[in-house]
Amino acid sequence: MLKRAMFRCGQLCSRVFAVEFDLRTEPLYFTLSSNPQVLHHAHQQLFADDKKLFSLHVHSDNRIEKAQTHAEIKHKLSLTLPRDCDVFEAYSFIPDVKNSVVKGFFIRDKSTTTLAEDVLKTLQESKSVCVFSYKREGQYYWQEMLTTCNQVEESVRQYITPAAAAEHHPSTLNIRNSDVFYCMHEAYEVLQECTDIIPESKEVLKLVDEQLETSRGDGFPVIVIEGLDATGKTTLTEALRESLNATLLKSPPQCLASFRQRFDSEPPLIRRAFYALGNYITAAHIGKESLRAPVIVDRYWHSTAAYAIATAVGGRVENLPKPGSELYQWPEDLLKPNLVLLLTVSPEERLRRLRDRGQDKTVEEAELEINQLFRLK
Ligand SMILES: Nc1ncnc2c1ncn2[C@@H]1O[C@H](COP(=O)(O)OP(=O)(O)OP(=O)(O)O)[C@@H](O)[C@H]1O
Ligand SMILES: Nc1ccn([C@@H]2O[C@H](COP(=O)(O)O)[C@@H](O)[C@H]2O)c(=O)n1
Numbered sequence: 001m002l003k004r005a006m007f008r009c010g011q012l013c014s015r016v017f018a019v020e021f022d023l024r025t026e027p028l029y030f031t032l033s034s035n036p037q038v039l040h041h042a043h044q045q046l047f048a049d050d051k052k053l054f055s056l057h058v059h060s061d062n063r064i065e066k067a068q069t070h071a072e073i074k075h076k077l078s079l080t081l082p083r084d085c086d087v088f089e090a091y092s093f094i095p096d097v098k099n100s101v102v103k104g105f106f107i108r109d110k111s112t113t114t115l116a117e118d119v120l121k122t123l124q125e126s127k128s129v130c131v132f133s134y135k136r137e138g139q140y141y142w143q144e145m146l147t148t149c150n151q152v153e154e155s156v157r158q159y160i161t162p163a164a165a166a167e168h169h170p171s172t173l174n175i176r177n178s179d180v181f182y183c184m185h186e187a188y189e190v191l192q193e194c195t196d197i198i199p200e201s202k203e204v205l206k207l208v209d210e211q212l213e214t215s216r217g218d219g220f221p222v223i224v225i226e227g228l229d230a231t232g233k234t235t236l237t238e239a240l241r242e243s244l245n246a247t248l249l250k251s252p253p254q255c256l257a258s259f260r261q262r263f264d265s266e267p268p269l270i271r272r273a274f275y276a277l278g279n280y281i282t283a284a285h286i287g288k289e290s291l292r293a294p295v296i297v298d299r300y301w302h303s304t305a306a307y308a309i310a311t312a313v314g315g316r317v318e319n320l321p322k323p324g325s326e327l328y329q330w331p332e333d334l335l336k337p338n339l340v341l342l343l344t345v346s347p348e349e350r351l352r353r354l355r356d357r358g359q360d361k362t363v364e365e366a367e368l369e370i371n372q373l374f375r376l377k
Contacts, residue, residue: 019106054116056120077105080119086110179309186273223240246294250297
């Protein structure tokens with residue numbers, strides 16, 4: 001009932017859909033209307049009629065369940081759909097309204113099998129998944145919602161209508177407190193909400209409770225060194241420790257090392273909350289250590305925010321939040337360093353250093369290496 005109510009005609013009409021059809025261009029935006037309209041050339045390419053077209057969206061009042069369902073579906077689609085199925089990231093949202101985004105996928109099935117339909121029918125059984133199919137009549141296309149009993153929802157026909165490009169890319173509307181956290185209690189609450197499904201959350205929260213007393217007087221300088229992997233952070237931070245007789249700290253802190261693998265396999269909401277809490281633990285360490293000596297910090301909030309934003313924002317570099325956006329603001333309650341230095345090297349030199357080192361890579365490190373777009377972001 002909930003999902004049908006959510007997408008029922010009235011709400012659907014004020015919503016815009018965006019499909020990340022071609023990563024080099026803007027997403028394709030469309031909305032729904034009871035009046036048929038001829039589609040633009042780009043939209044016609046997406047809705048070309050020799051394909052079976054579906055979209056699915058994940059919604060739930062429980063954000064942990066929503067994040068996990070979305071991640072599971074992404075995984076399932078990548079494993080089970082036939083090769084001649086295209087899967088694009090899709091969003092349903094209300095333009096410029098924060099937290100209005102319902103994330104999902106748009107699927108073009110060019111195969112002669114019914115495999116995609118079968119997979120979608122199974123997914124449709126979940127109470128938090130809405131599946132739509134797209135049909136053609138002459139030069140018009142309309143969207144229909146499939147119900148849990150695999151029938152079409154009976155309602156007024158909703159035609160696809162091109163919509164104006166959104167000023168803010170939809171993926172940026174939900175970043176605050178889903179991908180990047182701007183105060184500790186927001187990240188803390190996420191881990192509190194998943195203690196049932198991820199028992200390690202309790203241990204992490206305990207560590208946070210034990211370490212926190214972030215007050216800091218006018219101590220010694222605090223210098224953060226940031227940069228992509230193999231830009232020389234370890235080499236420089238250790239050299240600075242020696243030369244300044246400083247204390248060297250890291251974010252995430254050593255006490256979270258054994259939990260990283262567990263949280264790295266979780267969807268962004270949970271993974272990012274974990275790293276955000278890591279910064280607060282490091283902040284507590286900085287507060288204490290800077291009373292005794294200068295402190296050098298190997299990565300801190302910029303790393304957490306940059307990885308999170310680059311992962312959350314689909315498509316082109318231009319889709320990132322605009323310079324000056326509140327999403328780039330330092331969290332109100334996180335200890336601020338005196339200086340942050342970003343190390344950069346040319347992509348060729350970075351690759352040469354990574355190859356020389358030949359260590360195991362995390363999935364995100366491997367992605368940095370192969371994905372120029374991600375690195376640029
Ligand atoms: N200034 C430099 N000139 C040339 N090579 C350097 C320089 N700084 C570091 N390197 C070399 O580059 C490689 C990566 O350096 P380092 O481990 O310090 O980077 P990192 O940023 O800490 O990487 P990661 O974040 O992946 O641990 C090492 O082999 C190091 O010897
Ligand atoms: N301050 C930090 C540091 C790291 N992360 C996250 O860790 C992953 C990459 O770390 P590596 O040690 O493997 O380079 C990646 O998920 C980062 O988001 C972070 O969030 N904050």
